[in-house]
Structure formats: C-alpha cells, structure tokens
Amino acid sequence: MQKFTDLRKNLKKDFSNLKKIKVAVLGDSATQFLVQALRGTGFEKSLDLQIWESDFNQIECQVLDPYSELHEFDPEIIIIFQSTHKLLAKYNKLAPAFQPSLASSQIALINTIFTTINAQQRAKIIYYNYPELDDSVFGNYASKIESSFLFQLRKLNYELMVFANEHSNFFLCDLSSIQNQAGKAYSFQSSIYINTEMVLSIDILPEVAKRTTDLIGAIAGNFKKCLILDLDNTLWGGIIGDDGLENIQVGSLGIGKAFTEFQYWIKKLKNRGIILAVCSKNTESVAKEPFENHPDMVLHLDDIAVFIANWENKADNIRQIQSILNIGFDSMVFLDDNPFERNMVRENIPGITVPELPEDPAEYLEFLYQQNLFETVSYSNEDAERTKQYQVEAKRNVLQKSFTNEGDFLQSLNMVSVVAPFNKFNSPRVAQLSQRSNQFNLRTVRYTEADIEAIILAQDIFSFTFTLTDKFGDNGMICVIILKKENEDTIFIDTWFMSCRVLKRGMENFVLNTIVDYANENGYAYLKGQYLPTPKNQMVENHYFHLGFKQSADYWVLKVKDYNQKQCFIKAT
Amino acid sequence: MNHEEILKQLNAIFIDVIDDEEIRLTDDSTANDVDGWDSLTHIQLVVAVEKHFRIRFTSKEIQSWKNVGELMGNIDSKITV
Numbered sequence: 001m002q003k004f005t006d007l008r009k010n011l012k013k014d015f016s017n018l019k020k021i022k023v024a025v026l027g028d029s030a031t032q033f034l035v036q037a038l039r040g041t042g043f044e045k046s047l048d049l050q051i052w053e054s055d056f057n058q059i060e061c062q063v064l065d066p067y068s069e070l071h072e073f074d075p076e077i078i079i080i081f082q083s084t085h086k087l088l089a090k091y092n093k094l095a096p097a098f099q100p101s102l103a104s105s106q107i108a109l110i111n112t113i114f115t116t117i118n119a120q121q122r123a124k125i126i127y128y129n130y131p132e133l134d135d136s137v138f139g140n141y142a143s144k145i146e147s148s149f150l151f152q153l154r155k156l157n158y159e160l161m162v163f164a165n166e167h168s169n170f171f172l173c174d175l176s177s178i179q180n181q182a183g184k185a186y187s188f189q190s191s192i193y194i195n196t197e198m199v200l201s202i203d204i205l206p207e208v209a210k211r212t213t214d215l216i217g218a219i220a221g222n223f224k225k226c227l228i229l230d231l232d233n234t235l236w237g238g239i240i241g242d243d244g245l246e247n248i249q250v251g252s253l254g255i256g257k258a259f260t261e262f263q264y265w266i267k268k269l270k271n272r273g274i275i276l277a278v279c280s281k282n283t284e285s286v287a288k289e290p291f292e293n294h295p296d297m298v299l300h301l302d303d304i305a306v307f308i309a310n311w312e313n314k315a316d317n318i319r320q321i322q323s324i325l326n327i328g329f330d331s332m333v334f335l336d337d338n339p340f341e342r343n344m345v346r347e348n349i350p351g352i353t354v355p356e357l358p359e360d361p362a363e364y365l366e367f368l369y370q371q372n373l374f375e376t377v378s379y380s381n382e383d384a385e386r387t388k389q390y391q392v393e394a395k396r397n398v399l400q401k402s403f404t405n406e407g408d409f410l411q412s413l414n415m416v417s418v419v420a421p422f423n424k425f426n427s428p429r430v431a432q433l434s435q436r437s438n439q440f441n442l443r444t445v446r447y448t449e450a451d452i453e454a455i456i457l458a459q460d461i462f463s464f465t466f467t468l469t470d471k472f473g474d475n476g477m478i479c480v481i482i483l484k485k486e487n488e489d490t491i492f493i494d495t496w497f498m499s500c501r502v503l504k505r506g507m508e509n510f511v512l513n514t515i516v517d518y519a520n521e522n523g524y525a526y527l528k529g530q531y532l533p534t535p536k537n538q539m540v541e542n543h544y545f546h547l548g549f550k551q552s553a554d555y556w557v558l559k560v561k562d563y564n565q566k567q568c569f570i571k572a573t
Numbered sequence: 574m575n576h577e578e579i580l581k582q583l584n585a586i587f588i589d590v591i592d593d594e595e596i597r598l599t600d601d602s603t604a605n606d607v608d609g610w611d612s613l614t615h616i617q618l619v620v621a622v623e624k625h626f627r628i629r630f631t632s633k634e635i636q637s638w639k640n641v642g643e644l645m646g647n648i649d650s651k652i653t654v
Contacts, residue, residue, distance in 0.1 A: 005617065009592055032613055191632035192616055202620045 004033070004205045007040030018048035021220060024070055024123070026054040026062055027081035030197040034081070037209035045217055056197070063113050066120065077216055078123045079173075080113065082106075083199045084130045084153065091149050099147035103156035107163060114163075114170055124169045124448070126215055129157045131179035131187065168431070168449040171219070171377065173212050181370065182207060214375040221435050221446060224353065224374050225327050227269060228318060230336035231280040231287055231309070235263060235299065237361065241286050251296030258361045263298035265365060270303050273383025274374060275390055277306040277321045279334070284309040305390035314341050315348035325390060326500040328438060328536060333373055337361070378432040382476050392473045393501060410506055410569040413470040417507075417570050419514055422463040427452040429477050430465060433497065438536040441497035442529065442543060447482075460485035461494075462518070466511060468502050468570070478502045479511055483518070486528065491519055493529040496543075509566035512547055519560045527558040574652060579645050586621050590614060600642030626652055 035053045042049035052073045054062050062070040135149050142148035164172045179187045187204040232239040236259050237249025249256040270276050280287050287309035291301045308317045330351035346354045358367050431449040466479040482495035529544045544556035584598045591609040604610040628651040638644040
C-alpha cells in the first residue's frame with residue numbers, strides 16, 4: 001500500500017489522458033486529506049477524479065438547498081462522510097429517553113439526504129458506515145442495553161446495510177471493516193483529531209482511499225470478471241507431476257488446510273459469477289487428476305470454465321484464455337506462487353492484475369482479503385450460471401469445427417430469442433449488462449436500475465431486451481436496445497450493446513430486423529445510430545456500416561423503407 | 574543523537590513530505606520561511622516526525638513550537654528519555 005505522502009505527490013502528475021469522473025465530498029469532519037488521498041489514488045487507477053469538496057459540516061445545507069454549490073456542480077458521485085465522533089457528540093446530548101432511537105433517527109436523516117439527492121440529481125451516493133467506538137460506559141453489558149452508544153452504533157451499521165440493499169443508487173464504503181482490519185490505534189490518532197477535526201489517521205488514508213476508489217471504479221465499469229489459477233503450490237501443496245496424487249497437500253491435515261480454505265474462497269467467487277480458468281505448466285491429464293480423483297479437492301472440473309495445462313509459456317496461454325472468454329485483460333486476475341511466472345505475465349500482458357502472493361500459503365487468504373480484488377456494484381442470479389455458459393461455449397466451438405458451411409452450423413443450433421421491453425423482472429439484469437458491456441457497446445452509456453425504472457415510465461423511449469437459447473443451453477439476456485424518438489420521422493438508437501458470448505450467430509441481423517419492424521409499424525422513416533469510440537469498443541467501429549446504414553456527419557442513418565429483412569437463423573417466440 | 578544529526582534527519586523528512594529538494598532548515602526556520610509548510614502539511618510533518626523518531630507528541634505540543642529549534646528540542650527530550 002502506498003503512503004499518503006506518495007499519493008500527494010501524484011497530484012502533480014499529468015491527469016490529462018485519464019477518465020474523468022466528477023465527485024463531490026461532503027463531510028462533518030475535516031476532509032482535506034481524504035480528498036487529496038482520493039485524487040492521488042484515482043491517478044493510480046487511471047481515474048481523473050475531479051473533486052469538489054464542501055465546506056466543513058455543510059452536508060444538510062448543500063443537499064437540501066436546490067441552489068447550492070453541490071447542485072450546481074452536478075457530480076456523478078457524491079461521497080458522504082458522517083463520522084462516529086459526530087454521532088457520539090449527538091448521542092451525548094440526548095436525553096436518556098431518546099438514546100434508544102439514535103440509530104433510527106440517523107437513518108431517517110440519511111434517508112432524507114438520499115431521497116433529496118436522488119430526486120434531483122443523477123449522482124450515485126457513497127456513504128461511509130461507522131467505525132466502532134466503545135465509550136465503555138456499560139462495559140460488556142453495552143451489548144445487552146439498547147440505549148448504549150455501542151448498541152446504537154452497531155444497529156445503525158446494520159440498518160445502513162438494509163437501506164443500501166433497498167436503494168440501488170446508495171452504496172456503502174465499509175469504513176468499519178477497514179478499522180477492524182487495521183486496528184483502531186492505527187486508524188485514529190487522538191492528538192490529530194483534537195487539533196484538526198480529522199477522524200482518519202494519515203496512515204489509514206491510503207486504505208480508505210483505495211476502498212473508496214475501488215467502489216468508484218466499479219461504478220464506472222472497471223471490475224474483475226475472471227480469476228486465472230496456477231495449480232502446483234497455488235491450489236494444492238506440492239507438485240502433482242512429481243509427488244503424485246497421494247502426496248499433494250490438500251485436506252484437513254497440516255498445511256493442506258490452507259489450500260482447502262483457499263479453494264473454498266475461490267469456489268465462493270465462482271458461485272458469485274467470477275469465471276475461473278486454470279493455467280498450469282503440466283501435462284493436461286496429470287493436471288486434471290486431482291480434480292477428478294482427489295477426495296479432498298473442493299474445486300472440480302465443472303467449476304473451471306477454461307482449463308489450460310501444457311508446457312507453453314503462460315503469457316501465450318493467458319492470451320488463449322482471453323480469446324475464448326472474450327473479456328479484457330484488465331478484468332483478469334492471475335494467481336501464481338512462482339515469482340518468475342508472475343513477472344513474466346505482468347510484463348507481457350498489459351492490464352492484468354497479478355498480486356504478489358506471500359511465500360507462505362498459510363497467508364494467501366488474509367493477503368487476498370486485504371487486496372479487495374473483486375469489488376462489484378451489482379449481483380444477479382445469472383452471475384451464478386456464468387461458468388456453465390462459458391463451458392457450453394467451449395463445446396459450441398468444437399461443433400463449429402465440424403461444419404464447413406456457416407449457415408448449416410447456425411441452422412443446426414436451433415436458436416430462439418425472446419424479445420421483451422424493460423420490466424421490473426429484467427431491470428436488474430439490464431442494469432448489470434449495462435455496467436459490464438465494454439466491447440460490443442456502440443455508445444457505452446451506463447444505466448443503473450433506477451435509470452431503467454425511469455425508462456420504463458418514459459413516453460418517448462422504447463426498450464428491447466433479447467435472450468438467446470440454443471440446443472446447448474440458455475444464454476439468458478444477451479442484448480439490449482434503447483430507442484429514443486427524435487422527431488416524427490426519426491428514431492435514434494441511444495443504446496445497443498450485446499454480450500460477446502453470442503458473436504457470429506447472426507444476432508445483429510435479428511436485432512436490426514426487430515427494430516426496423518418496430519420503426520415501420522410506428523411510422524418512422526429513419527433509424528439513426530451512432531458509434532462513440534472508447535478504448536474497448538473498436539470491434540463495433542464499422543457496425544452500422546456493415547448493417548447497411550449510410551454515414552451522415554457523426555451519425556449513421558438507415559432508410560426504413562429501403563430495408564430488406566436480413567437472413568437470420570434465429571426464431572422469435 | 575546530537576543536534577546536527579537530528580537537524581539532518583528532520584531536513585530529510587521535510588524534503589519528503591513537502592516534496593521540495595531545496596529545503597534547508599536551521600534552528601530559526603519557521604513556517605513562514607518554508608514554502609508549502611502550511612497548517613495541513615504541518616500535521617503530515619508531525620506524523621512523519623513521530624514515526625521516524627518513534628515518539629508521540631501530545632496534542633498541546635503539536636501547536637507549541639515557534640521554530641524548528643523548539644521542535645528539535647522537543648524531539649531531543651523524547652528520544653533521550
């Protein structure tokens with residue numbers, strides 16, 4: 001972890017090519033250092049956080065006054081930092097009869113702040129929960145007494161989680177957990193607090209800034225999707241090719257326990273939707289043996305989406321994994337116990353994250369907990385199905401090789417698509433796809449669940465979602481279109497993104513057929529599209545050209561009348 | 574640790590925190606003499622000094638020094654104890 005002094009030095013560096021995000025910081029304690037740490041940490045993650053900092057203790061004024069500087073700034077993200085010390089000050093002044101309602105009155109205040117912002121602004125809110133402070137007035141008995149400060153503080157932290165669960169634009173940054181990990185003596189320095197009103201020590205600032213920018217990055221669409229694993233001395237102790245099945249270490253005995261617990265962690269990630277891949281220097285049949293035959297292995301072959309074991313170099317193998325999964329290197333994490341392999345991969349694969357695993361496997365887990373590699377801002381049931389879908393994809397690749405005619409192949413897949421507008425059942429998945437799709441995304445406008453709910457109610461906006469099922473399985477929702485009426489004649493394709501899983505299936509043709517039909521039935525003469533380049537969406541640069549749109553300045557236009565339905569092997573239901 | 578040695582180490586801390594290679598502290602230096610030594614960096618300096626010399630200042634001491642000489646006297650009294 002970098003020191004605060006180093007983060008401050010980043011402030012003088014060149015931010016001009018970094019992704020700009022407007023962030024407002026409002027605190028009831030002194031936040032100058034936090035702001036510097038956030039901007040300095042943002043630089044490390046290629047983010048240009050353009051931060052507006054509110055005057056000290058102005059949270060309510062700035063939020064409730066519609067003409068305030070906050071409203072004028074119009075941030076994308078608002079960070080609200082209410083400190084435990086100010087909460088304690090509030091508690092100290094309460095008559096005993098009101099102490100048991102501290103948590104609920106604080107939640108009511110937070111609700112007012114959130115509702116006001118949400119009604120007037122596009123910003124998402126990041127709220128710090130409360131690090132624990134035990135005033136020791138009741139000793140251990142505090143846990144049995146509703147009016148104690150500790151009881152109210154813990155209740156508030158719990159209620160905040162419930163609140164966050166219910167409000168999609170409200171995110172918690174877990175300051176309490178950060179203090180638990182680092183220890184209070186490290187996170188808080190009384191002399192500095194008394195002199196400056198700063199409740200975070202200089203030592204803890206980089207950690208707090210990292211956790212906060214992890215969250216900001218995830219909101220902006222930067223997060224990990226895939227974990228690539230080495231095997232020998234990473235997933236189990238020992239070398240399977242040398243030591244043999246009976247002698248590798250995994251299970252409840254000795255050092256094996258470290259590997260077993262590590263595997264359970266990886267399994268939980270897989271169940272959350274992180275794709276697992278194996279990249280090992282081994283003979284494939286030998287490498288697979290523990291997965292098939294070792295009774296103590298937690299991970300099995302069906303947990304692994306792509307399994308590569310050979311004697312080629314790991315950078316090439318990871319490139320191959322990338323080409324199968326079709327996701328960016330910057331969304332991959334590679335874990336390997338061998339420093340040589342780590343360096344080789346780090347140097348040859350730009351963007352990939354390669355943590356410096358500790359030498360002792362017993363420390364793997366605590367180290368990885370600390371890294372917070374898998375930040376996310378969404379979760380849906382489909383995440384859990386992802387591994388299966390990628391495995392099915394690998395099978396499809398095999399089948400494709402046996403067909404010489406692409407049309408015959410597509411025909412043989414018996415593809416069916418369900419087309420539906422946004423509704424309350426599919427909106428979480430739409431929001432999630434909107435955050436995740438980087439490559440096949442024409443304009444890369446990100447929509448949250450709340451945005452999608454607004455679209456459902458809007459008059460001149462029309463939405464389409466597409467699923468795709470074939471004889472191998474259900475891909476779930478894989479494409480989203482948002483059309484906006486521009487005038488009586490023209491309808492604009494505001495959003496077109498698609499999962500790269502379903503490339504080369506003729507889905508583009510099916511989608512275009514569908515929206516041209518829609519335009520026709522509703523009397524529009526022109527469909528208008530646009531490509532906005534990002535570092536990741538080059539694959540759709542010529543998307544509209546290929547589909548027969550004509551370029552007109554920065555836009556692409558299709559005359560609905562002249563359109564002939566394109567050939568396609570997907571049936572609508 | 575003698576006076577000169579403390580001054581040398583303190584100077585290095587100031588250079589690192591304020592990020593200015595040109596800083597040359599003397600006993601008489603005050604915040605007015607050093608560009609970038611404001612109330613915020615003061616806090617950073619205090620924490621860096623505490624860490625480097627493995628000492629802790631009281632909250633009263635943090636605001637008490639009139640110049641670098643007094644700060645060094647304070648450091649000296651704590652590391653020789």
